[in-house]
Amino acid sequence: MVRRTLLLLTPLLLALSLAPPAHAAQAEVYVALGDSAAAGPLVPNQIHLGCLRSDHNYPRLTAQAIGAATFRDATCSGAETEDMYQPQSTELGDVPPQLDALTPDTTLVTVQIGANDVGLTDFIEDCLNLLPPPIGDACNDDYNVGGQDKWRVDTDALRPHLTTLVSDIRARAPQARIFMVGYGTYARPDGCYPRVPIIKADANYIRATLMYFNQMLAEQAAAAGVGFIDLQTPSVGHDPCASSSTRWIEPYVPASPAAPFHPNAAGMRGFAGVVTAAVTGAVTGAL
Incomplete structure (x- = not known):
């Protein structure tokens, strides 16, 4: 959020004080769009079992915080960008695009999507290593194909799909302010083996991969002229290595109701605070 001087703020504050009472919020x-990172699988209470969607996910908490007149939560665990356009198959039947x-008349859209397109959750779980080297093998070398990092190649391939998605959101909701939402911190530097059984080299590789992915999302949001909400920075120190009382993202064996390597209830509250600050800042012109 840009910090402005008091002098620069004065005309804006004066204008707001003279305007009729604001009812923007x-x-x-x-409308919330996205995958499991937004839906909140297993976080109480689950209100859509097919999509594993929680009534305490960050979109719903944000809607409550801003006093939204209408809120539609379309987030669904397992969603990929193609599920923005076509019905998504779940264990309990298809859900609409x-x-x-x-x-x-939609005025606000958040969209958190892309991780499943490149298989980031499966990638993190692939790197679990119950036995350290030399008995267990590091996973990071497995994703170097022909001298290229598979995850970076797949991440870059997603760029045009996100640009198209933003255009299609605009076409359907021309009045909406659109925010692309990044992903949280899933690995700290060097990891915390064996508490989270991912060895140092792999933890650093996961961290670098997610940072690159989030940077891509930020770049695509900027290129498309929409907002980007960074969840990686505010979740530092709340990663799966943190204690059960402070972490926002659960490890492979969760201590709180949540899917492995997904936000728990505390994480959803924390992310809701970040998202709320971003979208209300945009309403007041502070971004």
Whole structure:
């Protein structure tokens, strides 16, 4: 958020004080799009078992915080960018394309998508190593194909799909402020083996991979002229290596109701605070 001097703020504050009472927050028509990082699998209470969607995920908490007049949560665990456009298959049947939740009167959209397109969750679980080297093998070398990092190649291949997605959101919701949401901190430097059984080299590789992915999301958001909400920075120190009382993202064996390597209830509250600050900042012109 840009810090402005008091002198620069004065005209804005004066204008707001002279304007009729603002009802922007109460009038928000908010649509949340995204995958499991937004849906909140296993976080109490689950209100859509097919999508493993929680009533305490960060989109719903954000909607409550901003007093949204209408809130539509289309987030669904397992979603990829293609599920924005076509029905998504779940264990309990198909769910509609997520973009169907958008309407011309939509004023706010958050979208957190892309991790499943490149298989980042499976990648993290692939790197679990119950036995350290030399008995257990590091996983990071497995993703170097022909001298290229598979995850970076796949990440870069996703760029045009995100640009198209933003354009399609705009077409359906021309009044909406759109925010692309990044992913949290899933690994700290050097990891914390054996508490989280990912060895140092792999923990650093996962960390670098996620940082590159989040940077890609930020770049695509900027290129498309929409907001980007960074969840990586505020979740530092709340990663799966943190104590059960402070972590926002659960490890392979969760201590709180949540899917492995997904946000728990505390994480959803923390992320909701970040998202709320970002979207309300945009309403007041502070971004």
